[in-house]
Amino acid sequence: MAFDLKEMVAARLGENYDLHERHVNRTLVAAQRVIGFDKVYARAEGAYLYDMDNREYLDFLSGYSVYNMGRNHPVVKQAIREVLDLDLPNMVQMDCSLLSGLLAEAITKKTPPHLDSVFFCNSGTEAIEGALKFARAATRRKRVISLESAFHGLSLGSLSLMGCESFTEGFGPLMDEWDTRIGLDDIDSLGRELAKGDVAAFVIEPVQGKGCKTPKTDFYVRAQELCRKHGTVLISDEIQTGLGRTGKMFGFEHWKLEPDIITLAKSLSGGYVPCGAIVTRREIYQKTFSRMDRCVVHSTTFGRNNLAMACGLASLDVLENEKLTENAARMGQLLAHKIDELRQKYTFIKEVRGKGLMIAIEFQEPTEFKLKMAWKLLHKVDKVLFAQMVVTQMLSKHRILTQVAGHAMDVMKILPPLIIGEREVHRFVNALDDVLTECRKFPGPMWEIGHNFVRHALRSNRAAGKSVTASV
Numbered sequence: 457m458a459f460d461l462k463e464m465v466a467a468r469l470g471e472n473y474d475l476h477e478r479h480v481n482r483t484l485v486a487a488q489r490v491i492g493f494d495k496v497y498a499r500a501e502g503a504y505l506y507d508m509d510n511r512e513y514l515d516f517l518s519g520y521s522v523y524n525m526g527r528n529h530p531v532v533k534q535a536i537r538e539v540l541d542l543d544l545p546n547m548v549q550m551d552c553s554l555l556s557g558l559l560a561e562a563i564t565k566k567t568p569p570h571l572d573s574v575f576f577c578n579s580g581t582e583a584i585e586g587a588l589k590f591a592r593a594a595t596r597r598k599r600v601i602s603l604e605s606a607f608h609g610l611s612l613g614s615l616s617l618m619g620c621e622s623f624t625e626g627f628g629p630l631m632d633e634w635d636t637r638i639g640l641d642d643i644d645s646l647g648r649e650l651a652k653g654d655v656a657a658f659v660i661e662p663v664q665g666k667g668c669k670t671p672k673t674d675f676y677v678r679a680q681e682l683c684r685k686h687g688t689v690l691i692s693d694e695i696q697t698g699l700g701r702t703g704k705m706f707g708f709e710h711w712k713l714e715p716d717i718i719t720l721a722k723s724l725s726g727g728y729v730p731c732g733a734i735v736t737r738r739e740i741y742q743k744t745f746s747r748m749d750r751c752v753v754h755s756t757t758f759g760r761n762n763l764a765m766a767c768g769l770a771s772l773d774v775l776e777n778e779k780l781t782e783n784a785a786r787m788g789q790l791l792a793h794k795i796d797e798l799r800q801k802y803t804f805i806k807e808v809r810g811k812g813l814m815i816a817i818e819f820q821e822p823t824e825f826k827l828k829m830a831w832k833l834l835h836k837v838d839k840v841l842f843a844q845m846v847v848t849q850m851l852s853k854h855r856i857l858t859q860v861a862g863h864a865m866d867v868m869k870i871l872p873p874l875i876i877g878e879r880e881v882h883r884f885v886n887a888l889d890d891v892l893t894e895c896r897k898f899p900g901p902m903w904e905i906g907h908n909f910v911r912h913a914l915r916s917n918r919a920a921g922k923s924v925t926a927s928v
Contacts, residue, residue, distance in 0.1 A: 466831045470508060471497050472851045491844060492852045500527035501875045503647055503880055505857065513855040514883060516872040521696045521814070524723035524784075526873040532726035535770035539762050561734060561774050566705055573741040575734040576759040580695035580721035581609025583732040584659075587717045588613055590688040590736060591657035592745060593744040598634045601649055601658045601688075605640070607665040607863070608693055610807055617659055620666070622863040640664070645684075651685040657689040657717075662697045662707025666862035668816035668869060676711045689716045689740065695732075696814070699723045700775050700874050703785030703812030716740060726767040726774075732759075733768075739893055745807060780874040787876055788812040788864035794885040804842075804893045806866075808819045817888075819866040820844055826898045836907050839864045845906045846891055877913045912928035 461871035474492055477485045488494045497505045505513040513682045523799045560574035577583050602617040616631040638645040663670050692715035698705030708715055721732035745751055792808050799805040806820035821831045834841040843860045850856045
């Protein structure tokens with residue numbers, strides 16, 4: 457009998473979590489069931505997911521910013537069909553393929569002129585790993601400086617840039633001997649470290665993925681000046697902030713920076729075929745590939761594959777022709793403003809921050825006496841539980857998918873597709889208003905959800921010393 461994928465999916469859709477419990481990540485399955493995220497999505501289009509009963513879910517997570525142009529965009533889908541129909545030679549390896557050259561050209565038309573050389577890979581963490589190697593080759597130094605609360609990926613090198621114990625526990629020893637972390641806005645510490653003359657690279661996320669934090673000072677501008685002075689490569693991690701997410705094509709543009717290397721991934725894929733890139737100065741590129749016998753000294757088997765390159769070309773076309781960067785700026789400003797208006801109504805809300813459609817809502821201890829006691833109970837177990845309570849209710853009651861911004865954070869993170877309009881903005885804000893209204897009722901259904909989280913978290917603490925949350 458011929459292989460029939462459509463028939464297989466139709467016959468077995470709904471077995472998702474049972475299959476994963478048996479053969480994939482059963483701990484993730486358990487966590488999703490606890491927080492009410494064990495939905496079965498049957499199809500997706502634009503800014504929406506649909507379950508097996510064709511109920512609509514507003515996607516304000518967008519696959520961690522993979523779906524900047526929305527899910528299953530027809531232009532990207534058509535590009536895949538066309539490249540398959542062409543029967544092009546693929547991954548010959550000892551050749552220079554046309555599509556990878558065309559995508560490199562298209563990317564460098566959108567970057568500042570000094571970023572004119574591209575290396576393709578498969579993911580964000582792989583792009584970071586490669587960028588670190590490029591910086592070391594260019595400077596002949598080994599040390600790297602990163603920022604506290606950073607997230608740069610989960611392979612060993614990129615993981616070493618991070619200080620989050622929730623991700624690093626059990627994977628040591630990391631490469632801490634060559635990484636130094638400093639606080640955001642701590643320009644004095646950065647200056648002292650760079651002055652030692654042994655730092656290959658300083659790595660930043662223009663808007664930090666964990667918590668959507670940005671400097672409160674001219675830190676990035678001064679940091680770039682210090683990097684230039686001491687011969688250190690400035691790397692801007694644009695894996696989440698790039699390609700329109702922050703209301704500009706790249707996050708570093710908000711500070712008019714000129715980084716030496718940027719890393720891209722996520723939405724460059726169009727949501728279909730993984731695609732990552734390192735974009736750098738030609739002189740840095742050539743110091744890595746410095747001789748003929750080093751022409752493949754850094755390489756990756758699938759990095760320049762035709763499907764990924766076609767998706768990248770189509771994605772850049774969609775971003776430009778549909779003016780998604782401009783829409784992200786407009787809708788981001790409207791969304792942040794509407795959420796910030798709720799601060800006058802709810803003492804739970806401490807701050808609304810971010811840029812474009814990369815927004816965080818930070819919660820705080822409420823002023824009302826009864827709510828204070830309930831808040832303290834949750835926080836004795838885990839600082840993330842209140843935000844998780846809100847995120848869970850946004851999904852279960854209002855069918856809006858969001859996430860908690862990070863471990864031990866009272867922060868809800870919003871990453872909608874850049875295609876959203878006022879309809880989606882108002883739907884989200886009205887839903888959040890309703891959920892926070894329910895949070896003011898103590899005792900009440902929302903706090904029952906919180907109590908359930910506490911029970912599961914305590915059980916998890918006893919078993920493994922850590923709580924169960926969805927702060928990925």
